[in-house]
Amino acid sequence: MANRAQIPTKSSALIAMIADENGKGYKNYEDTVVGFLLAGVGNVDIRRKTNYLIVDSKTTVKQIEDAFKEFTTREDIAIVLISQYVANMIRFLVDSYNKPVPAILEIPSKDHPYDPAHDSVLSRVKYLFSTESVASGRR
């Protein structure tokens, strides 16, 4: 018998973002983050901690991993948006995540369109159709 999944109900939870800087050459813009902040999802708490991380050329993989781990363990976050390009940098970590909340959604960025073949969640359910597709499609 499957264990009952605990869904933490909450009346006010945040949307976190881990998005990459996009643009070519010296002009790099963080359009995805700027755009969603315009839509009102930005949150800064008393300790000046934000619910977003902008990944630029100076951001290390460790910083991305730490941000992902932090956002997926915070109780006040319901959805984590992550650019698929950034998710590919920490693919092992994203693949190993399997909690229902917060939900992880891989989104496209300006320079890197969304590819369903690389989506962690879709790759997991492909198993239902073929046991070989997970190994062969993920290189």
Place this chain on the structure above:
Amino acid sequence: MEERHLIPESGVAADQEPSQEAVEVVNRREVRLRPGAEEKLVLQFMDSLNSYLSFSHSLSSTLGQAWMELASARHSMGTARLNTSLLDLKFHPASTTLKIAECDDDSVDAKARFVLRKWISSEEVGEDEDSNSTKSPEPADDDDEVCYSQVRRERAKSLSVFGILIPPKLRAAQQSFERALETLVEMANMQSSFLYSFHQLHQEVEDTKE
């Protein structure tokens, strides 16, 4: 006839070891005992997966439009007036949040349901809003009029980070990103639904193998 002989109440006859074929027949029979529930799960899985993929295509299109509008706004405002260096790190709560509810389809497992709450002022954070809609409220009577003016106020507050004179393209970009958020919340709900069905079906397959 052979099936009836091989399926006693205990599952396996004590005086004989079941052959491979017999075990498969038993297992198929066990699966067939709950055809309605399993088919329902499969349909739910396929429907929600299909919806998830449709929403992801819609999201790509909406984001493409939003980026274009943002680029147009940046062209008219100048790069220095539209970038993340203008974001302050002073304490401020999010105006757009989510409500997480639990959907119980049966007693074994549950799935999450996300509801978008757009442009909620900081005073209303923590109140239990009775709404399953992901759209902004439209003015229909006095109470909705108050909500609508609050939405406009919160939208203007969000835009004011980038200055006082806001070009129409930036407002359009804001609305596009709001639409993208609505799509993302629907994607999260579809993801929750097909993962729930997937786990149920996976459990069914594992139980069958045993």
